[in-house]
Amino acid sequence: MDSNMRDEYGYDEALSSMYEEYTNLTGRDAEAGEAAAFLERFCIGGHALELGIGNGRVAEPLRERGVRVQGIDNSESMLKLLAQRTDQIEAWKGDIANFSVEQVYDLVFCIYGTFTLLSKRENQIACLRSAAAALNKEGVLAIEIRVPVLDGFVNRQRITASLIDDENTFVDTATHDPLNQTVTSTSLWFSRKSTRRWPQRIRYVYHQELDTMAECVGLELAERWENWTRDAFTDTSERHISVYRRTSS
Ligand SMILES: C[S@@+](CC[C@H](N)C(=O)[O-])C[C@H]1O[C@@H](n2cnc3c(N)ncnc32)[C@H](O)[C@@H]1O
Incomplete structure (x- = not known):
């Protein structure tokens, strides 16, 4: 996007402050510790990168567990909220649809539906490609998204x-x-x-499409769960956390 153009779906100041209130109200803040515990077990070498890090809702509890967390976000307002929360996480402004990093990570994660905020298929694939390139040999990519719900649309x-x-x-x-x-x-x-x-x-994706896109960039599914406490993903699950590793050759 042209840097002078306003992103009408971007997290401006109003939306960023609404976001904090909303995650509190909906219990998303309360489950951040569970998310951090889930993610920590992939951080054997101690380095993680969050795509769309936001206000550090999960990044900060993960850092408190001893992981060196870095992050990318395209919203100055969200990065400001993160900086108010902690000065221990390095985060920079960037587009998760296309990024490159100087080091490789044990874990790259993109959670709470952030992946589907990339509303074009080519941007989603580019994000997966960038994420795959940011993983070390044993590294994994974790993505949390909702199962699409298309019931109830009349005339779209x-x-x-x-x-x-x-x-x-x-x-x-x-x-x-x-x-x-x-x-x-x-x-x-x-x-x-x-x-x-x-x-x-959002651009919704079903889990099998996500697997196919991941396979296109050299990743394969390692595990998939319904939630951070690792309940089984079933046909009644409302979301999933899918973990991908490099394709074994
Ligand atoms: C739903 S919030 C999630 C924030 C945080 N990861 C969490 O779990 O609470 C989505 C975040 O992704 C950021 N974001 C959306 N599209 C982005 C893009 N293309 N590049 C970088 N950040 C993006 C937003 O600014 C926002 O901070």
Whole structure:
């Protein structure tokens, strides 16, 4: 993207502060320790790189376990939140769709659906290619994404309500483009204090497509789980954590 162009789905200041509140509200902050414990066991040499590191929700607990964590993010606001949380993680502004690094890592990870924020197929493949090149010989790539849910679209449009409690109501409006496998949504977050807007576009991928894309860049599936506590991935799973290693020749 032209550096002068505003990314309408980028994490600007408003979205970054909403993100912190949202992950707290939805229990995502609470599971960060479990995620760090899951990821730590791949960091035998002690070096990890997070793609879309954000505010360090998982990177910081992983660092606290003794792993040297670095990160890439394209949002200055999110990088600012990370810097406020810790000065022990080196992170830089960059595009995870196309990056190169000077060293190789035991673990490269891209979690909480960040991979699907790359809304073009070629960018997703380029991200996997860059990630594969950043792994050492025994290194692994871990990706956490949602299982696509395409129920409820009528004429390619859907409105759903999610997360309703005494304080908050989320109304999600979405349009589906089946040719490009994208879902473009606007979530409206009504609370007693405010009404806020969260725009997003994702390119959904099923797990088998992810495996195929990974195979195209020299990676193979090592393990796949439903969640950070390693429950089995089944036909009722809502997300998965897939771990890839270099293809054995
Ligand atoms: C859903 S948040 C996840 C943040 C963090 N990984 C976590 O688990 O809490 C997605 C993050 O990816 C970043 N991001 C989205 N697209 C990106 C891109 N193309 N390059 C770099 N960072 C990107 C956003 O700025 C945001 O910080």
